[in-house]
Amino acid sequence: MSVIRFENNGIRFDLQIIASWIRPGSKVLDLGCGEGNLLKYLKEHKGIRGVGVERDERKVSTCVAKGLSVVHGDINSEIQGYPDNSFDYIIVSQTLQQVYEPATVLKEALRIGARAIVSFPNFSHWRVRMQLLFGGCAPVTKELPYQWHDTPNIRVITLKDFRRFAKEVGFRILKEAPVATTHDHRKGKIIQTMPTLRAAYGIFLIGKGK
Numbered sequence: 001m002s003v004i005r006f007e008n009n010g011i012r013f014d015l016q017i018i019a020s021w022i023r024p025g026s027k028v029l030d031l032g033c034g035e036g037n038l039l040k041y042l043k044e045h046k047g048i049r050g051v052g053v054e055r056d057e058r059k060v061s062t063c064v065a066k067g068l069s070v071v072h073g074d075i076n077s078e079i080q081g082y083p084d085n086s087f088d089y090i091i092v093s094q095t096l097q098q099v100y101e102p103a104t105v106l107k108e109a110l111r112i113g114a115r116a117i118v119s120f121p122n123f124s125h126w127r128v129r130m131q132l133l134f135g136g137c138a139p140v141t142k143e144l145p146y147q148w149h150d151t152p153n154i155r156v157i158t159l160k161d162f163r164r165f166a167k168e169v170g171f172r173i174l175k176e177a178p179v180a181t182t183h184d185h186r187k188g189k190i191i192q193t194m195p196t197l198r199a200a201y202g203i204f205l206i207g208k209g210k
Helices: 013-020 037-045 057-065 075-081 102-112 126-135 159-169
Strands: 027-031 049-054 070-072 087-093 113-121 171-181 188-190 201-208
Touching (some): 013 087, 013 171, 013 188, 013 201, 027 075, 027 102, 037 049, 049 057, 102 159, 102 171, 159 171, 159 201
Parallel strands (some): 027 087
Antiparallel strands (some): 113 201, 171 188
């Protein structure tokens, strides 16, 4: 298990990992950017030129108040409006499990971007398995904090699922980080032993071609 230490920068540990993979001065599109914490950090610490897409109008207003360039809209339609090779990185953080056509989104991401960074809660985490096995109910964890009837997530993903998906859809996994985080998500570790069971999140850097 590798401990990754970052400065106290106020963003979640998974976002810190993503930020560490992005080169300074890059052009970045953040799909499902939320309240813009990652974009703001990248702008201030990496000097990136960034744009976000977010469907929640309240969150868009928060981003604008932070001085960020964010489009209010659905990522499935907004992503189609950009020409080929418009960005260095496309970020799909904690968003893939909420889209209806993940293959289309990632193909479009790699059409308009040189690389994409994807992250999602790992549904094969041991706590999820234990809740299903012993509780018999849809799991509720700090990574998946919703009840089945009010969740924005329309699908569940495991690390193995995503690796298989990459081969089927036809993109390369360039780097991956299975991570576990503390309760407040500000600190964490990269899991090297039994990541399928112990990682709360999967973070993948992907590129074109198999």
